[in-house]
Amino acid sequence: MSGSTLAKPGTGQDRYEQATAHLDPPFAVVDVAAFDSNARDLVRRAGGLPIRVVSKSLRCRYLVERALAQPGYRGIMCYSLAEALWLHSAGMSDDLLVAYPTADRGALRALAANATARQHITVTVDSAAHLDFIDATLGEGHPEIRVCLELDVSWRPLGDRAAVQIGTWRSPLREPAQAALVAEAILARPGFVLVGVLGYEGQIAGLGDSPPGNPVRAALVRAIQARSAAELRERRVETVRRIRALTTLEFVNGGGTGSLESTAADESVTELAAGSGLVGPTLFDAYRKFRPRPAVMFALPVVRRPAPRIATLFSGGYVASGTGTRDRLPTPFRPAGLRLSRVEGAGEVQTPVLGVAADGLRIGDRVWLRHAKGGELAERLTEYHVIEDVAVAQSVPTYRGEGQCFG
Numbered sequence: 001m002s003g004s005t006l007a008k009p010g011t012g013q014d015r016y017e018q019a020t021a022h023l024d025p026p027f028a029v030v031d032v033a034a035f036d037s038n039a040r041d042l043v044r045r046a047g048g049l050p051i052r053v054v055s056k057s058l059r060c061r062y063l064v065e066r067a068l069a070q071p072g073y074r075g076i077m078c079y080s081l082a083e084a085l086w087l088h089s090a091g092m093s094d095d096l097l098v099a100y101p102t103a104d105r106g107a108l109r110a111l112a113a114n115a116t117a118r119q120h121i122t123v124t125v126d127s128a129a130h131l132d133f134i135d136a137t138l139g140e141g142h143p144e145i146r147v148c149l150e151l152d153v154s155w156r157p158l159g160d161r162a163a164v165q166i167g168t169w170r171s172p173l174r175e176p177a178q179a180a181l182v183a184e185a186i187l188a189r190p191g192f193v194l195v196g197v198l199g200y201e202g203q204i205a206g207l208g209d210s211p212p213g214n215p216v217r218a219a220l221v222r223a224i225q226a227r228s229a230a231e232l233r234e235r236r237v238e239t240v241r242r243i244r245a246l247t248t249l250e251f252v253n254g255g256g257t258g259s260l261e262s263t264a265a266d267e268s269v270t271e272l273a274a275g276s277g278l279v280g281p282t283l284f285d286a287y288r289k290f291r292p293r294p295a296v297m298f299a300l301p302v303v304r305r306p307a308p309r310i311a312t313l314f315s316g317g318y319v320a321s322g323t324g325t326r327d328r329l330p331t332p333f334r335p336a337g338l339r340l341s342r343v344e345g346a347g348e349v350q351t352p353v354l355g356v357a358a359d360g361l362r363i364g365d366r367v368w369l370r371h372a373k374g375g376e377l378a379e380r381l382t383e384y385h386v387i388e389d390v391a392v393a394q395s396v397p398t399y400r401g402e403g404q405c406f407g
Contacts, residue, residue: 015387015389015390016029016031016297016299016334016368016387017366018390018391019385019387019390019391019392020299020385020387020392023299023385023392024301025298025299025300025301025314025366026298026299026300026301026314026315026316026381027298027299027381027383027385028296028297028298028299028377028381028384028385029296029297029298029299029384029385029386029387029392030063030279030295030296030384030385030386030387030396031293031294031295031296031297031387032066032295032386032387032388032393033388034280034293034294034295035063035066035278035279035295035296036066036070037293038277038278038279038280038292038293038295039066039067039070039072039073039278040070041277041290041292042072042257042260042274042277042278043070043071043072043073045260045261045264045289045290046072046260046264046272046274047260047261047264047265048264049269049270049271049272050072050073050074050075050271050272051072051073051074051260051271051272051273051274052073052074052075052076052077052095052097052253052271052272052273052274053067053068053073053075053076053077053273053274053275053278054077054099054256054273054274054275054276054374055076055077055078055079055083055087055275055375056077056078056079056275056374056375057274057275057276057278057279057373057374057375058275058278058279058374058375058378059375059376059378059379059398059399059400060375060378060384060396060397060398060399061087061090061092061396061397061399061402062384062386062396062397063278063279063384063396064076064087064092065092068092068093074095074271075093075095075096075097075271076092076093076095076096076097077097077099077253077273077275078096078097078098078099079098079099079100079406079407080098080100080102080104080107080406080407081098081102081104081107081108081111081121081123082104082106082107082406083098083399083404083406084096084098084121085107085110085111085114085117085121086404088116088117088121089117093120094119094120095120096120096121096122097121097122097124097148097196097198097251097253098121098122098123098124099124099148099150099198099200099253099273100124101123101124101125101126101130101150102123103133105137108134108137108138109137109138111123111145112138112142112143112145115143118143118144118145118146119146121146122146122147122148122195122196123145123146123148124147124148124149124150124198125147125148125149125150125182125186126149126150126151126170126171126172126173126182127172127173127182128182128185131147131185131186131189131192134191134192135189135191138191141190141191142191143191144191144192144193145191145192145193146193146195147186147192147193147194147195148194148195148196148197148198148251148253149173149179149182149183149186149194149196149197149198149243150170150171150173150197150198150199151171151173151174151179151197151198151199151236151239152167152170152171152172152173152174152199153167153199153200153201153232153235153236153254154166154167154168154169154170154201154202154203154228155167155203155224155227155228155231155232156174157227166203166224166228167201167202167203167228168200168202168203170200171199174235175235175239176235176238176239176241176242177242179197179239179242179243180239180242180243183242183243183246183247184246187246187247194243194247194249195249195250195251196249196250196251196252196253197239197240197243197249197251197252197253198252198253198254199232199236199253199254200254200255200256200273201228201229201232201254201255201256201259201262201263202256203224203225203228204225204228204229204256204258204259204262204263205255205256205257205258205259205263206256206258206283207221207225207258208221208258208283208284208285208286208287209221209222209225209287209288209289210286210287210288211286212285212286225262229259229262232266233262233265233266236254236266236268236269237266237267237268240252240268241268249270251270251271252268252269252270252271253269253270253271253272253273254266254269254271254272254273255269255272255273255274256273256274256276257274257275257276257277257284257292258277258284258287260272260274261289275374275375276373276374276375277290277292278292278295278374279292279294279295279296279374279375280292280293280294280295280296280370281296281320281370281371281372281373281374282327282330282331282370282371282372283320283327283372283373294333294370296370296371296374296377296384297333297368297369297370297371298318298330298368298369298370298371298377298381299366299367299368299369300313300314300315300316300351300366300367300369301313301314301364301365301366302361302362302363302364302365302366302367303350303363304350304363305358305361305362305363306352308359309354309355309356309358309359310352310353310354310358311338311352311353311358311361311365311367312350312351312352312353313350313351313352313353313367314349314350314351315347315348315349315350315351316330316346316350316351316369317345317346317347317348317349317351318330318346318369318371318376318377318380319345319346319372320371320372320373320376321373321376322373326345327372328372328373329345329346329372330346330369330370330371330372331369331370331372332353332367332368332369333368333369333370334367334368335357335360335367336357337355337356337357338353338354338355338357338358338367339353339354339355340352340353340354341353341354353367378398378399378400379398379399379400379405380400381398381400381401382397382398382400382401383395383396383397383398383401384396384398
């Protein structure tokens, strides 16, 4: 390798290069010192509330286990019922919340057939239609299924006019009375027990309030988030009060990496959720109140030098889900001063990087990049290499490396 690609001794890239000199890219690494530092910072921001680990932001059992081993973390928020059943069978946790409604008939039948799993896994619903689907799948007299009721916690500045909604399109249960009616329907339906309430305020948790180079947008986002948090706190408190008048709840879950402070200030919330903040993807570079350390990154090899100030990397099209905008592309991290081409972006088999730093790269050198979102990188790679100090301490499988894919 060319020495020109290395940072000064003692810096992150220098450590990564030393630790992975025996590996051929593409590969990804986990800096456990950064991961653990991020885990501690999330706990600090949680204000004493326990944090449920969001598995979709990690998709690696080693990382989920490492987070759960930290003080302040309790339970797993899964993104599919099949995943929850797999994690339960592996003994990962006795408290697994499937945060998205399921239409997986096979997984529902597997849940119904496993008495131990039914005690530890909770599925999310937001309407009687979900109960109807489960009943139709499992038949009359099915065993009791634990359910969590999801609320719509988006912000509508014009009131009930849904055409202007700031936040994610998830649950239809916006008003306290609506949620109470569905809670009553769950309690009246044999085969179900209501144990929790969930609300994800994506307009706060997933929207950076300090986008670089755009002070006008930053001011607008902060104003939206402040008004949304105030409106939501009042509405969620009343919704939870009405549901608690009907039954005892084990948990009220809220938040995400970007909203821990405001969600923890809501007296009705008993636990928080976070995952992406553990690994520090680039979408969390645009927040004022916190800045996770990059803990997961990947290396690609230089395979062409087509022109001055341009180096072409092998592979790299690890594009994050969402809006399809440039902020979903991976970002060159080291050497400093590289950027993606606006014409090619990050490609399936090649990714050009531009900048003066490209002139110091030779065929076979590595360029380090960061992914835009937390767990989706794990869908592209079968293992992560765990770096402690200046060595790879171990290599651990991602979900893909364990032969698992949950969508």
